[in-house]
Amino acid sequence: MxxxxxxxxxxxxxxxxxxxxxxxxxxxxxxxxxxxxxxxxxxxxxxxxxxxxxxxxxxxxxxxxxxxxxxxxxxxxxxxxxxMLGALAELRMEGELIYVQAGVPGAKLARFAASNNLCGAEFFVGIPGTMGGMLAMNAGCYGSETWQKVERVQVLTRRGELLERAPQEYDIGYRHVALRDANEEFFVGAWLKLESGDVEVARQDIKALMEKRSASQPLQLPNSGSVFRNPEGMHAAKLIESCGLKGRTIGGAQVSEKHANFIVNIGEATATDIENLINEVQATVLQQTGVELHPEVKIMGEKK
Ligand SMILES: Cc1cc2nc3c(=O)[nH]c(=O)nc-3n(C[C@H](O)[C@H](O)[C@H](O)COP(=O)(O)OP(=O)(O)OC[C@H]3O[C@@H](n4cnc5c(N)ncnc54)[C@H](O)[C@@H]3O)c2cc1C
Missing domain, CATH: 3.30.43.10 (Uridine Diphospho-n-acetylenolpyruvylglucosamine Reductase, domain 2)
Known part of the structure; x- marks a missing residue:
């Protein structure tokens, strides 16, 4: 080519x-x-x-x-x-499993599961990502994580080979997933195993989750969810807040007043503004509390 x-x-x-x-x-x-x-x-x-x-x-x-x-x-x-968004969009029942392709958003998956009387997928509604991104990040909230629901995944290798893999082939942790033997591959689909449940209860849980999120997160401004992973037994947001960093602003990037582990774009933030603020928060928290924060967000590309 x-x-x-x-x-x-x-x-x-x-x-x-x-x-x-x-x-x-x-x-x-x-x-x-x-x-x-x-x-x-x-x-x-x-x-x-x-x-x-x-x-x-x-x-x-x-x-x-x-x-x-x-x-x-x-x-x-x-x-x-x-x-992947809008491209790999298949979502269907295959026997008792849900087959979901990598471009399907979490909210759509949660509603599909509920309408098939399956429960355990409600948490996906609060994660504004696709199945591929949720597999790559082992995204989760309120005690549930993506890979807890995975029976097997479908991947494409760098050379375009289509494979199925079992969860045991990956190192899976908190917001972390990696193949045991390094290989460049992309998630293209997954089969999920969920429990049977009451569709009405699942729908109510979805609604409650959405309300909880909009009460606690600055969803009206562009953001990327939690910027840092929670250190073991601690909350990154509490550490950041305790250092007086809420509202700290660099250019168009600001540590949210509503949720200290969110950085919001309050205007024309550049990626440099955001990255500089991430670095400053990291350095300040380390200096004041001795705890090293690690970003959850993926930073790619070249500096200007
Ligand atoms: C308001 C808000 C709330 C959030 N709440 C949560 C939460 O509660 N819990 C949580 O875990 N996260 C949360 N997030 C973060 C984010 O939604 C998740 O990490 C999500 O899984 C990212 O999915 P995505 O499709 O947007 O991935 P992207 O942001 O597009 O990509 C993220 C990473 O995954 C890789 N990737 C994407 N697709 C694939 C694929 N098909 N195969 C291989 N790698 C791939 C990318 O290369 C990149 O490294 C939140 C974000 C926002 C903005």
């Missing part, structure tokens, strides 16, 4: 959409950051497989779902973004 003439290639052999110089502000919930050199939104799984089989092996690749845990630096991403 000639990456200098990708559009022509796409027109001839692929069914997805290839775009050049894509402003990643449109694809990240912080609404900040640089430009991705290329973005491919596949038509479906077979099309993504075809794209990967033809892509030069040295082309940097990054999967993106809803971009709700992602900061792309202002210098941009010099590679290809695989946009």
């Amino acid at each position: 000639n990456m200098s003439e990708p559009t022509q290639f796409t027109a001839q052999t692929l069914r997805g959409e290839l775009s050049l110089d894509v402003d990643m502000r449109r694809h990240t919930s912080w609404r900040a950051g640089g430009v991705a050199k290329r973005m491919y939104q596949p038509a479906d799984l077979a099309d993504l497989q075809c794209f990967l089989q033809r892509l030069p092996l040295n082309e940097p690749l990054m999967a993106v779902g809803l971009g709700s845990n992602l900061l792309v630096r202002d210098g941009g991403y010099r590679g290809t973004v695989l946009l």
Whole structure:
């Protein structure tokens, strides 16, 4: 594949959409950051497989779902973004399991499970990510985590090979997932195992979760959820607040007054503003409490 003439290639052999110089502000919930050199939104799984089989092996690749845990630096991403949202969108029952593709948002999955009288997927409603991003992050809340529900996953390798893997093949922890033997792969689907339950109870739980979230999180401003992981036995938000950092602002980035582990974009924040604020919070908390905070958000791309 000639990456200098990708559009022509796409027109001839692929069914997805290839775009050049894509402003990643449109694809990240912080609404900040640089430009991705290329973005491919596949038509479906077979099309993504075809794209990967033809892509030069040295082309940097990054999967993106809803971009709700992602900061792309202002210098941009010099590679290809695989946009899963709106592309890998299949969601169906397969026997007693739910088959869900990587581009399906958590809220849609939670409602689908409830309407099939299955419970245990309610927490997905509060995570504004896709199945792929939730698998990659082992996203969770209120005591539940994504991988607790996974029977097996479907992945595409860098060379476009389609495989199924069991959870035992991964190192799975708090907001952490990695293959035991390192390999560049992307999640394209998963089979989830849930318990039978009462659809009405599940629907009420979903509603209650949504209300709880909007009461405690600054959802009216662009953000990326919790910026730092909670250190063992502690809350990152409490540590940040105890250091007097609520409201601390750099450029257009601000430590939220409502939830100290959120950084909000109060105007025209750049990725540099956000990253500088992350670094400052980290340094201040370390200096004042001796605790080292580790970012949960993924920071990609080049500095300007
Ligand atoms: C308001 C708000 C509330 C949030 N609350 C929570 C919460 O309660 N719990 C929680 O865990 N998180 C929470 N988050 C963070 C975020 O929603 C989750 O981490 C989510 O799983 C990210 O999914 P995404 O599709 O947006 O992934 P992206 O942000 O697009 O990507 C995140 C990472 O996953 C990788 N990735 C994405 N798709 C794939 C794929 N198909 N295969 C391989 N890698 C992939 C990306 O390359 C990147 O490294 C919140 C975020 C916001 C904005």
